[in-house]
Ligand SMILES: [Zn+2]
């Protein structure tokens with residue numbers, strides 16, 4: 304089968320590799336779509352501590368079971384894998400907190416991932432996709448929509464609250480806007496691009512264009528500030544995000560990590576405004592299942608900037624890095 308293989312730090316090629324072999328508790332899936340993510344760039348650059356070479360890149364996929372050695376799945380089941388492979392037996396897994404499993408492997412890092420025609424996945428890492436969720440939306444669930452869902456849940460979000468989404472045209476941002484809206488938020492989207500604001504306006508209640516947005520958020524909230532910020536950009540917008548929050552506000556930090564950059568956190572904002580800062584390593588299986596259930600009602604439209612075949616992976620990567628796009632980049636793997 305064809306696969307994107309990272310054979311040393313920073314170097315990859317699309318090459319032919321043997322079909323993965325499965326053991327007890329595993330499932331072989333035929334991958335329909337995979338999606339590109341900034342995490343791929345970080346893994347490719349070797350920033351993750353447990354990188355193993357060679358490794359097949361990719362951690363966002365949707366596929367169909369072709370062979371199962373676990374009673375929970377049968378050939379024909381449509382599934383999405385988590386970003387990680389929990390052991391299913393530790394105290395965290397047993398409490399439904401499999402995202403914190405200390406023994407979990409990680410796809411595209413120390414386990415072969417999904418930029419391939421087929422993949423071996425432990426049944427512990429799989430969630431069935433309901434029939435009413437299309438592949439293009441399912442592929443975005445574990446690393447995008449369920450992350451946002453989990454963040455809002457941890458933030459104690461309730462309907463009617465105001466949610467600011469930074470980087471609103473990005474792969475995470477444009478879907479975060481829609482999911483927050485579907486959960487009953489008043490959504491204020493922030494983008495740097497005037498040109499993309501029109502598109503974002505279809506989904507958000509208000510759009511602010513520019514990098515200094517906290518004053519605009521304040522004036523849109525009668526001087527009070529937003530209840531929640533979903534930060535998808537990272538250090539360039541974080542200060543403004545924290546300034547946008549009301550006293551007792553919550554910041555959900557989803558992206559983007561630049562490992563070469565240090566950031567000076569203004570403790571004053573956090574202490575004096577009683578802020579809650581929420582990280583987001585990965586979603587739990589229950590978050591993915593709950594999000595898929597919600598998506599079945601058609602409340603979120605997948606926004607796909609481009610779809611490339613597997614052997615055009617280099618071009619897909621270049622497009623993700625350099626283009627002015629809205630939404631996610633997919634790989635059609637079959
Ligand atoms: Zn991802």
Ligand SMILES: [Zn+2]
Nearest residue numbers: 390393396404
């Ligand atoms: Zn575990």
